[in-house]
Amino acid sequence: xxxxxxxxxxxxxxxxxxxxxxxxxxxxxxxxxxxxxxxxxxxxxxxxxxxxxxxxxxxxxxxxxxxxxxxxxxxxxxxxxxxxxxxxxxxxxxxxxxxxxxxxxxxxxxxxxxxxxxxxxxxxxxxxxxxxxxxxxxxxxxxxxxxxxxxxxxxxxxxxxxxxxxxxxxxxxxxxxxxxxxxxxxxxxxxxxxxxxxxxxxxxxxxxxxxxxxxxxxxxxxxxxxxxxxxxxxxxxxxxxxxxxxxxxxxxxxxxxxxxxxxxxxxxxxxxxxxxxxxxxxxxxxxxxxxxxxxxxxxxxxxxxxxxxxxxxxxxxxxxxxxxxxxxxxxxxxxxxxxxxxxxxxxxxxxxxxxxxxxxxxxxxxxxxxxxxxxxxxxxxxxxxxxxxxxxxxxxxxxxxxxxxxxxxxxxxxxxxxxxxxxxxxxxxxxxxxxxxxxxxxxxxxxxxxxxxxxxxxxxxxxxxxxxxxxxxxxxxxxxxxxxxxxxxxxxxxxxxxxxxxxxxxxxxxxxxxxxxxxxxxxxxxxxxxxxxxxxxxxxxxxxxxxxxxxxxxxxxxxxxxxxxxxxxxxxxxxxxxxxxxxxxxxxxxxxxxxxxxxxxxxxxxxxxxxxxxxxxxxxxxxxxxxxxxxxxxxxxxxxxxxxxxxxxxxxxxxxxxxxxxxxxxxxxxxxxxxxxxxxxxxxxxxxxxxxxxxxxxxxxxxxxxxxxxxxxxxxxxxxxxxxxxxxxxxxxxxxxxxxxxxxxxxxxxxxxxxxxxxxxxxxxx
Numbered sequence: 177x178x179x180x181x182x183x184x185x186x187x188x189x190x191x192x193x194x195x196x197x198x199x200x201x202x203x204x205x206x207x208x209x210x211x212x213x214x215x216x217x218x219x220x221x222x223x224x225x226x227x228x229x230x231x232x233x234x235x236x237x238x239x240x241x242x243x244x245x246x247x248x249x250x251x252x253x254x255x256x257x258x259x260x261x262x263x264x265x266x267x268x269x270x271x272x273x274x275x276x277x278x279x280x281x282x283x284x285x286x287x288x289x290x291x292x293x294x295x296x297x298x299x300x301x302x303x304x305x306x307x308x309x310x311x312x313x314x315x316x317x318x319x320x321x322x323x324x325x326x327x328x329x330x331x332x333x334x335x336x337x338x339x340x341x342x343x344x345x346x347x348x349x350x351x352x353x354x355x356x357x358x359x360x361x362x363x364x365x366x367x368x369x370x371x372x373x374x375x376x377x378x379x380x381x382x383x384x385x386x387x388x389x390x391x392x393x394x395x396x397x398x399x400x401x402x403x404x405x406x407x408x409x410x411x412x413x414x415x416x417x418x419x420x421x422x423x424x425x426x427x428x429x430x431x432x433x434x435x436x437x438x439x440x441x442x443x444x445x446x447x448x449x450x451x452x453x454x455x456x457x458x459x460x461x462x463x464x465x466x467x468x469x470x471x472x473x474x475x476x477x478x479x480x481x482x483x484x485x486x487x488x489x490x491x492x493x494x495x496x497x498x499x500x501x502x503x504x505x506x507x508x509x510x511x512x513x514x515x516x517x518x519x520x521x522x523x524x525x526x527x528x529x530x531x532x533x534x535x536x537x538x539x540x541x542x543x544x545x546x547x548x549x550x551x552x553x554x555x556x557x558x559x560x561x562x563x564x565x566x567x568x569x570x571x572x573x574x575x576x577x578x579x580x581x582x583x584x585x586x587x588x589x590x591x592x593x594x595x596x597x598x599x600x601x602x603x604x605x606x607x608x609x610x611x612x613x614x615x616x617x618x619x620x621x622x623x624x625x626x627x628x629x630x631x632x633x634x635x636x637x638x639x640x641x642x643x644x645x646x647x648x649x650x651x652x653x654x655x656x657x658x659x660x661x662x663x664x665x666x667x668x669x670x671x672x673x674x675x676x677x678x679x680x681x682x683x684x685x686x687x688x689x690x691x692x693x694x695x696x697x698x699x700x701x702x703x704x705x706x707x708x709x710x711x712x713x714x715x716x717x718x719x720x721x722x723x724x725x726x727x728x729x730x731x732x733x734x735x736x737x738x739x740x741x742x743x744x745x746x747x748x749x750x751x752x753x754x755x756x757x758x759x760x761x762x763x764x765x766x767x768x769x770x771x772x773x774x775x776x777x778x779x780x781x782x783x784x785x786x787x788x789x790x791x792x793x794x795x796x797x798x799x800x801x802x803x804x805x806x807x808x809x810x811x812x813x814x815x816x817x818x819x820x821x822x823x824x825x826x827x828x829x830x831x832x833x834x835x836x837x838x839x840x841x842x843x844x845x846x847x848x849x850x851x852x853x854x855x856x857x858x859x860x861x862x863x864x865x866x867x868x869x870x871x872x873x874x875x876x877x878x879x880x881x882x883x884x885x886x887x888x889x890x891x892x893x894x895x896x897x898x899x900x901x902x903x904x905x906x907x908x909x910x911x912x913x914x915x916x917x918x919x920x921x922x923x924x925x926x927x928x929x930x931x932x933x934x935x936x937x938x939x940x941x942x
Contacts, residue, residue: 227324227328227344228324228327228344228358229344229355229356229357229358229448229449229450230320230358230448230450231324232450233450233451233452234450238453239453240453240454241356241452241453241454241457241458244353244354245353245354245355245356245457245458246353246457246458247353247457247458247459247462248456248457249456249457249459249523251456253487253488253489254482254488254489254490254491255485255486255488255489255490255491257490257491257493261486262485262486262488262490264294264296264297264298264483264490264492264494265286265290265294265296265297265298266297266298266300266494266498267283267286267287267290267297267298267299267300267501268283268300268301269299269300269301269302269303269391269394269395270301270302270303271283272394272397272398273303273394283398284398284401284402285402287398287399287402288402291399291402291503291507291511291514291515291516292514292515292516293485293516294483294485294516294518295502295503295508295515295516295517295518296483296485296492296500296501296502296503296518296520297501298492298494298495298498298499298500298501299391299395299472299498299499299501300495300497300498302391302498302499303387303390303391304384304387304388304391304497304499305387306496306497308380308383308384308387309384309474309497311376311380311384312380312381312384312474312533313474313475313476313531313533315374315376315377315380315381316360316446316448316531316533317448317476317531318374318376318377319360319371319373319374319377319446320358320446320448320531322373322374326373327342327358327360328342329373330342330360330371331343337363337441337541337567337570338361338363339362339363339369340360340361340362340363340369340370340371341360341361342358342359342360342361343358343359344357344358344359353459353462355459355460355461355462356449356450356452356458356459356460356524357447357448357449357460357461357522357524358447358448358450359445359446359447359448360445360446361443361444361445361446362381362443362444362445363441363442363443364381364382364385364442364443364444365385365389365440365441365442366438366439366440366441366442366540368382368385370382381444384444385442385444385535388472388499388535389442389535389537391472391499392442392470392472392535392537393432393437393537395470395501396431396432396435396437396469396470396537397429397431397432399431399470399507399515400429400430400431400432403430403511403514403515403548403551404554405430405431405548405550430548431469431510434510434548435469435506435510435538435539435540435543435545436539436540436542436543437469437537437539437540438540439540440469440537440538440539440540441468441536441537441538441539441540441541441566442535442536442537442538443534443535443536444533444534444535445533445534445535445536446531446532446533447460447461447522447530447531447532447533447534448529448530448531449478449480449522449524449525449529449530449531449532450529451524451525451526451527451528451529452524452525452526453526454526455523455524455525455526458524459521459522459523459524460480460521460522460523460524460530461521461522462521463484463519463520463521464519464520464521465504465505465517465518465519465520466502466504466505466517466536467504467505467506467536467538467569467570467573468504468505468506468536468537468538468539469503469504469506469507469510469537469538469539470501470502470503470504470507470536470537471501471502471504471534471535471536471537472499472500472501472534472535472537473499473500473501473502473532473533473534473535474499474500474532474533475500475530475531475532475533476529476530476531476532477496477528478525478527478528478529478530478531479491479492479493479525479530480522480523480524480525480530480532481500481520481521481522481532482520482521482522482523483502483518483519483520484518484519484520485518489521491523502517502518502520503515503516503517503518504517504536504538505517505569505573506538506539506545506566506569509545509546509547509561509564510545510546510547510548511547511548511551512547512548512551512552512555512557512559512560512561513547513560513561514551514555538566539566540566541565541566541567541570542565542566542567543565543566544563544564544565544566545563545564545565545566545569546559546561546562546563546564547559547560547561571924601698601702601718602698602701602718602732603718603729603730603731603732603801603802603803604694604732604801604803605698606803607803607804607805608803612806613806614806614807615730615805615806615807615810615811618728619728619729619730619810619811620810620811621810621811621812621815622809622810623809623810623812623876625809627841627842628835628841628842628843628844629838629839629841629842629843629844631843631844631846635839636838636839636841636843638668638670638671638672638836638843638845638847639660639664639668639670639671639672640671640672640674640847640851641657641660641661641664641671641672641673641674641854642657642674642675643673643674643675643676643677643765643768643769644675644676644677645657645675646658646768646771646772647677647768657772658772658775658776659776661772661773661776662776665773665776665856665860665864665867665868665869666867666868666869667838667869668836668838668869668871669855669856669861669868669869669870669871670836670838670845670853670854670855670856670871670873671854672845672847672848672851672852672853672854673765673769673825673851673852673854674848674850674851676765676851676852677761677764677765678758678761678762678765678850678852679761680849680850682754682757682758682761683758683827683850685750685754685758686754686755686758686827686886687827687828687829687884687886689748689750689751689754689755690734690799690801690884690886691829691884692748692750692751693734693745693747693748693751693799694732694799694801694884696747696748700747701716701732701734702716703747704716704734704745705717711737711794711894711920711923712735712737713736713737713743714734714735714736714737714743714744714745715734715735716732716733716734716735717732717733718731718732718733729812729813729814729815730802730803730805730811730812730813730877731800731801731802731813731814731875731877732800732801732803733798733799733800733801734798734799735796735797735798735799736755736796736797736798737794737795737796738755738756738759738795738796738797739759739763739793739794739795740791740792740793740794740795740893742756742759744756755797758797759795759797759888762825762852762888763795763888763890765825765852766795766823766825766888766890767785767790767890769823769854770784770785770788770790770822770823770890771784771785773823773860773868777864777867777868777901777904778907779901779903779904783901784822784863787863787901788822788859788863788891788892788893788896788898789892789893789895789896790822790890790892790893791893792893793822793890793891793892793893794821794889794890794891794892794893794894794919795888795889795890795891796887796888796889797886797887797888798886798887798888798889799884799885799886800813800814800875800883800884800885800886800887801882801883801884802831802833802875802877802878802882802883802884802885803882804877804878804879804880804881804882805877805878805879806879807879808876808877808878808879811877812874812875812876812877813833813874813875813876813877813883814874814875815874816837816872816873816874817872817873817874818857818858818870818871818872818873819855819857819858819870819889820857820858820859820889820891820922820923820926821857821858821859821889821890821891821892822856822857822859822860822863822890822891822892823854823855823856823857823860823889823890824854824855824857824887824888824889824890825852825853825854825887825888825890826852826853826854826855826885826886826887826888827852827853827885827886828853828883828884828885828886829882829883829884829885830849830881831878831880831881831882831883831884832844832845832846832878832883833875833876833877833878833883833885834853834873834874834875834885835873835874835875835876836855836871836872836873837871837872837873842874844876855870855871855873856868856869856870856871857870857889857891858870858922858926859891859892859898859919859922862898862899862900862914863898863899863900863901864900864901864904865900865901865904865905865908865910865912865913865914866900866913866914867904867908891919892919893919894918894919894920894923895918895919895920896918896919897916897917897918897919898916898917898918898919898922899912899914899915899916899917900912900913900914
């Protein structure tokens with residue numbers, strides 16, 4: 177594939193994988209519903225026998241919206257454009273660039289109200305020639321008029337930061353609804369890239385991107401002034417009495433500098449909305465906010481953009497040569513909520529094709545965005561949003577899309593504040609404080625005792641698997657165990673492995689080594705703190721989950737990667753030697769289990785090992801410390817979740833606390849002292865196309881003694897593409913229920929927390 181790289185606007189930069197230091201996401205989230213929706217969407221598109229919405233719309237037989245695209249718009253939610261309440265603000269840019277000082281001051285004052293109440297306006301007299309804007313629209317039309325085969329040359333992955341991408345997009349958060357649009361996106365800053373077809377595209381898009389960038393930067397300067405932040409230019413000081421501005425010295429060009437806009441991310445996004453036979457039953461782009469600072473948009477003569485204002489949807493109709501300007505999420509975060517990131521969407525029509533071109537402008541991808549401390553201090557407000565790396569924010573936004581990620585950021589800030597207010601750096605320290613006689617409100621979590629199973633009920637008798645019958649039993653004994661595994665994996669997804677060959681003394685030594693680590697002073701344990709990436713060599717924390725509505729978890733933890741490379745904590749001194757031996761021996765058990773599961777599926781014993789590239793498979797060692805809790809019924813160790821890998825082994829000290837879900841009840845697991853608790857995980861359910869179960873489980877706490885558990889998750893290699901086994905689908909006569917996905921990408925989606933504490937499998941069963 178060729179692409180045109182032209183005129184680097186700044187030196188190439190490395191996209192830093194900085195993670196917000198305050199965000200501690202727990203490790204187990206569900207997004208199988210996203211995968212299933214993607215499968216359905218792909219299948220619907222395949223069945224339509226088209227590769228673009230343009231082709232579908234041009235098919236002569238089309239007289240209604242295919243069911244996969246069905247989306248109902250409520251006309252009662254739309255605003256009356258003649259109502260003065262919905263008169264869209266107009267900003268005359270010439271008054272900013274060449275107006276008198278008084279004219280500029282008045283416009284800056286007007287911007288305060290516009291940004292607070294609307295987050296949207298139409299910019300006129302901006303200096304970009306109408307002829308250039310028309311040429312840009314024509315160049316986009318030229319691209320979309322290419323044959324589908326030619327446009328496919330520009331298809332790529334899901335990363336919004338790629339140089340360019342093309343597709344006929346759908347959004348998985350819309351419950352299997354395809355979108356009535358084709359699109360392309362090209363990154364134009366800090367490096368300039370371009371589509372290489374049609375021939376004129378590169379030259380036009382370069383000039384248009386540069387000129388529209390000038391407009392966007394002028395807007396950010398004006399917004400800085402409207403906030404009482406000085407621009408990098410001589411001029412009068414701006415005082416806005418109604419906002420109680422004060423005069424203090426700040427860095428010039430505040431937003432430009434703070435957001436590192438010299439290296440800021442800029443895109444050029446073209447959207448093609450062909451005529452739709454039933455526009456009231458389809459959607460171009462659903463409601464969303466943009467992830468950057470400010471977005472400019474132009475369109476051809478057809479309207480379709482709608483913005484939300486005062487609870488109504490208003491169709492935007494403006495001057496032909498105007499830029500539609502909307503503030504985006506980072507502007508709302510930077511202003512601590514003072515200015516509004518506007519919700520908007522794209523509707524379709526049955527008359528003519530609409531083409532729009534959006535030019536989002538954002539910070540540099542490595543910028544950490546947080547509320548401006550100067551504004552927070554002046555308003556006497558605590559930050560409402562947690563500091564976050566812009567690249568990470570973008571990745572979250574791609575998952576949440578039609579739900580503003582800003583809401584999540586608010587929760588992050590609240591939880592971080594709650595942790596800070598607790599004045600402890602570990603749950604162990606909190607539990608050992610003498611004054612503690614109840615659960616602090618930040619940790620409050622109620623468990624319903626009516627949901628718990630009776631352990632004496634035969635229905636809840638946990639399956640036991642004698643591993644010695646797999647490794648050294650007779651052929652008949654092995655065959656019986658493999659046969660039993662079918663029912664166990666289908667109905668439970670969980671069992672206890674006994675006679676597995678790992679010495680009890682080694683298991684005890686591993687528990688003791690973990691206890692030794694957690695007994696270190698908090699300052700020493702902090703040496704092992706790191707970011708959010710589950711693939712890091714090691715990490716330590718007192719974890720909480722931000723999707724739990726501000727509930728902190730009653731546990732401390734560490735995680736160490738032990739395969740394909742072996743890493744270890746270096747404190748206490750004995751830890752490394754013990755964990756190496758334990759990791760190797762438990763891996764042998766896990767691989768024997770995967771061989772038996774392969775056989776239970778009618779596959780070759782090494783099928784899973786080979787298919788999942790387990791010679792390079794990801795293996796972790798995760799230690800959890802649950803100290804006594806004064807009110808165990810009002811706290812949680814780890815909330816209900818499934819694991820992301822193939823199979824997880826777990827051991828614990830003498831205290832119980834693991835609960836698994838079976839037949840709608842929660843069962844506390846109590847097994848032989850030397851047994852491994854074994855649960856199947858997400859990739860096993862995906863590989864078996866739902867035949868075998870990734871079990872939901874959680875960790876409860878008690879008021880008697882500390883519980884220590886050690887989980888050893890085993891998964892595919894991180895670069896493996898996991899999909900339902902073709903052999904099983906063919907044998908069962910089933911279509912794949914899950915979309916093929918890279919394991920590393922799956923883990924990253926799981927860390928997002930989108931579906932934490934929700935049984936995602938309930939959403940995907942058909």
